[in-house]
Amino acid sequence: MTLIELLFVIAILGLVLALAAPEFSTIIQKQRLQSDAQRMSWVLRMARQEAISSGQSQVIYFYTSDTKYKVKNGSTYQLSPGITYLGLTTFAKHDDKAACIFLPSGVPSHAGTVTLENQKGELRYIIVSVAAGRIRVSDKPPLNWE
Template sequence: MGTGLKKKKKDLDKAVMGFTIVEIMAVLALFLILSAGAVTLFTRTMASYRLQQTADQMAWEIRTQQQEAIAYGSARQMEFFLFGNYYQIMEPEYRNVFLLPGIEYVYISFPPTGYRSLLKFNASGCPDRGGTIALKNKYGKHRYVIISPVVGRIRISEVRPAN
């Protein structure tokens, strides 16, 4: 009977011992690798979200200017500043709209006037010319805000327009 107790005590001691330092280090290393991947994925996802949000806001502002030109029967104008990463709304109130952090202009295809590019809508809502505003994030993803000439359709694309 004494032998059985010693065997059970030996099994109990083995079960109570816990984890070795090697096992703990292996689990920590695995956790750190997975965390680093998750952080990288999260920052890329946030950068893509900010890029899309910036393009959406810009397209909305352009559409608003177009609709106000029609509603009030007067011309509207927006100014884009390539080197300042912002644009200006001239009416109904003058204000600057800055691109979100990490987002920048790649190019603006409207003809430059000094250090800015102008987009004008006449009283019927037609743009004075069509063009593209190209945006990118720090990972090189692009969004294009495209204004069609004559009809003034405003759209966002992930693909660079042909012309």
């Protein structure tokens, strides 16, 4: 292989990488959004389970201006870089903060939805149903939003 052939191969590789970089960024943003939504749903499920097993209500606060959420008397979780809350959550206020409260029966005191957004404008909804305390992640808003 001559020096000219080597330079030609390096130039082609550079061009391919330059074209693929924006797509790679999109994939990373989508993965961060999905990962944060799944982690939030897991935290909500664990709080629900703790309410049932301990017989005490569990509260999760959402700090929409700081891109974090916290289990009362527990851990604080930070959203990934580039992931933000879209607007406010639909949960009722508790201690002047939006909060999801699981009663000792495992049922939430109110239904609610948290909407997460990435830098590409993609959304994930973390939906808590009041009837059974079901927690799910969706790329579509709840039916009652229409």
